[in-house]
Amino acid sequence: MTDESLTCPDVLEKIPLYVGDDLEDLDRADVGLHLSDCASCRRELEEARKARAAFVGHLDRSLEGPSSPSLWPAVRQGLLEEGLLSEPRSVRPSPGPRRLLPLAAAAVLLVALGGVWDWPWQAEDQPGIVDSSALPAVTVAEDLGPVRDPFRASPLLRESSGLRRVGWSDTRLLDAAPGASSEWRLVPEAEVRPALQVNQLAGYR
Amino acid sequence: MAEIPAQGPGDHELIRAAQAGSEAAFEALVRRHENRALRVARNLVSNPEDARDLAQEAFIRVFKSLERFDFRHEFTTWLYRIVTNLAIDTLRKRRPQVSTAAPEDEEGEWELAVDGELPSEGLEREETVSQVRACIDRLAPHFRTVMVLRELEGLPCTEIARIVGATHVTVRWRLHRGRKLFQDEWSRMQGAGAKPRQHPEARSVRPSETTSRPEEG
Structure with a gap:
């Protein structure tokens, strides 16, 4: 014992924290002072350092290699299995023009087909003037241009596109706001006529 | 699986987005912190497969409790807590099997070969x-x-x-x-033969030793 404030048992008790630099500043200074003059305690410190080095050296600090799979797919699968996520993604990014291109292309194709064949339901199902106030409002996000009612032309498209029909008219296919279904907008007669003219140009009768 | 640095939105922003239903935000959170969770798990439960399962379960628990996240704290504190609690549960279940002998069935588990x-x-x-x-x-x-x-x-x-x-x-x-x-x-x-001379006042820790033990908090 060389320091008046600390005895050897005091220092030995503090060595496990001293060795990892986990003592408060004042304690650390006192222990350091004692160690500078006490060979027995220094030997104990050396043993503590060796043991700590063995522990620290054993720790696996490696990161996973670049080829190792992320945890995410397994986490997502676990969440799906517990019903905490739904398939597909619970929140979809807002549909941009590129995402809607296939749908627009299908719609254009249907317009073209409409010009080649007369659909049997055209005559009796031609739109009248619909009271749009009685139907749900549609939040318009994007105008895809003039098309015919794809629901009539292709039940398959109706199933696969997820579109929801709230009425019908020869008008413009409108993509609703993100998160909502796309819908047909019902328009007054004045607006239908220009649309019909467009469709006639595409071969619609 | 490379470590993803904390760029872009902060953890709290990602949590808020995930709370609002964004799966992409939660995925970003997982990818950002998965190495941290896995590293701690591997060093607590040793077995890499157990560690992976544990880290995976930790993120599922994070998701389940996302609504209760306390924004006064860091996300990593919460994640560490979940990982360590799961690890402690695993270790306690396994503890009766622990032996001081090297487990024979884990031979080859460690990559020991050095060039x-x-x-x-x-x-x-x-x-x-x-x-x-x-x-x-x-x-x-x-x-x-x-x-x-x-x-x-x-x-x-x-x-x-x-x-x-x-x-x-x-x-x-x-x-x-x-x-x-x-x-x-x-x-x-x-x-014992290789053990250096011990300090005359040094004592080994024994289970019965009355070290000043603070109240477990």
Whole structure:
């Protein structure tokens, strides 16, 4: 014992924290002072350092290699299995023009087909003037241009596109706001006529 | 699986977006912190497959409790807490099987081969790893947790206290006692013949020892 404030048992008790630099500043200074003059305690410190080095050296600090799979797919699968996520993604990014291109292309194709064949339901199902106030409002996000009612032309498209029909008219296919279904907008007669003219140009009768 | 640096939105922003239903935000959170979770898990439960399962389960629990996240704290504190709690549960279930002997069925689990190393050196190194591992296995889970968080993650005792739900004093006590227990076990394994002369006033930690133990917090 060389320091008046600390005895050897005091220092030995503090060595496990001293060795990892986990003592408060004042304690650390006192222990350091004692160690500078006490060979027995220094030997104990050396043993503590060796043991700590063995522990620290054993720790696996490696990161996973670049080829190792992320945890995410397994986490997502676990969440799906517990019903905490739904398939597909619970929140979809807002549909941009590129995402809607296939749908627009299908719609254009249907317009073209409409010009080649007369659909049997055209005559009796031609739109009248619909009271749009009685139907749900549609939040318009994007105008895809003039098309015919794809629901009539292709039940398959109706199933696969997820579109929801709230009425019908020869008008413009409108993509609703993100998160909502796309819908047909019902328009007054004045607006239908220009649309019909467009469709006639595409071969619609 | 490369470590994703914390660029772009902060953890709290991602959590808010995930709370609002954004799966992409939660995915970003997982990818950002998966290495951290996996690293801690691997050093607590040793078996890489168990560690992976544990880290995966931790993120599922994070998702389940996302609504209750306390924005006054860091996300990592919460994640560490979930990982360590799961690890402690795993270790407690496994504890009766722990032995000081090197587990035979885990031979080859450790990547011990080092380029340019002589076979005898490889064996010696393997023996050392087995001994260290046996010593760690003998530590009670709450000692091991504190030591791993301190020595592996470099977290201060105050942060560890928040993670393990204990007081700062308790954490320091666990760190002190864990290191001492490990050292005693390590010295014992090195063999009595090779053991250096001990300080006349030095004592080994015994279970019955009345070390000033703070109230477990």
